[in-house]
Amino acid sequence: MSQSVRAVERALDILLCFSREEPTRSLTQIAESVQMSKTTVHRLLTTLELKRFISRDKATGLYRLGFRLIEMASLVLQDIELQRWAIPYLQRLSSRYGETVDMSILEGSHVMYLEVIESPQRVKIAAAVGQRLPAYYTASGKAILAFLPEERVRPILEKNLAEGNSLIKRTVPEMLAHLKEISERGYAIAEEEYEQDINAVAAP
Template identity: 30%
Template sequence: MPADSSQTPDPATSRFYVTAVERAMAVLMAFDGMHRHLSLSQLAESTGLDVSAMQRFTHTLQALGYLRRDPQSKKFELTAKLLDFSNIYLSANEMLAKAMPYLQRLAQDTEEVVNLSVLDGTDMILISRIVSRNALNLNIHVGSRMPAFCTASGLAWLSALPEEEAEAVLQASDLVAHTQYTETSLPKIRKRLAQTRKNGYVHTGEEYRLGGVATAAAICDTQGRVQGAISVSVSKPRWNAPEDEKRYADLVIATCAAISTQRLTP
């Protein structure tokens, strides 16, 4: 059964919640690959803030070094200083530090793309990616988001959660078909998670992006709580089933087990 969200207070209703911080983050999040340069009015429209408020936020973020304004077009863009946040996170991540030697060995053994992801809401976020010469998609990078319900890393992570927590994630997910192979039926996804718990790994084929197959397993801490998910991605022309499924499953499971034995703290 899904978790009862009515028992969990909304943090945004707390008296400690600072709305100004939320709005500043909304300004930064308005920029993406499709919107790299935005004017003051475009930012106001995107965030729902009025132009006067947007002037104050952009001025402050520019003064802090996170935004740059082009003197000709008058449009804003993000600066490289934002990477400081990702660098702090990656540097402080105990699991990533302990996993890196094993991820590198896995990439060498497979000569394929190796990913390490963590769950954020209903998405998996890449926190490490070792790209091989056989990579199918070079546009995926650290920080990329992918839905948990239809990706190998996501299914591996969900299978390692208590069932009620996994169910809560599924209930909150937008179960849309990204390809003709995407499974969107909740009963079938639940059945798949049960099978993944039994097998210790999951295999997906072209369910999020066409042309790629992946095998993934979960990394757990000393208390059995999932800390990450490792996946090996292979382009379909290089995939030789069922031999490759067993080979990659054995390698990924062994890698996750080796990292888990490094006494990851909860």
């Protein structure tokens, strides 16, 4: 691997070490997460900051993802024809039932939320656009997986199971049987499977 390719890989590792749970991180935390020296990480962070992919709080010294990523994400979303087509239907559903409505796609072993129309109610919960969750533990993920061939679904279920984030414990065969029920019914329900008190229904 050439040095330039390695540098790109390291820079991407730094960007990927941030998460919804840890949106800000110190130099030491980043270095430990990506297993690089502080000197190397600092050099890469400086470059990423100049390009606005990373921003640094001067008061605390903590780093966070920069606004350049939001600009790039908006370009991706604008280019998705499905999203533009679906928004009026999502808005109609949310208005009719007074609940949060979202649209997601399968990305690897996770679902990623492309659009979210929040409930008009004062007390509500909603996924964030761009958020990724284990496919099997969401209603939308189940609705997608239920209509895919088993040879494609099984590795996804194994990955989801290995993450160990579900509140409901099932084996892979039990998961497959559950997906078969969903395919016969035509829609999926998730009841407190990923987070307590969170329920959802979805159709492919």
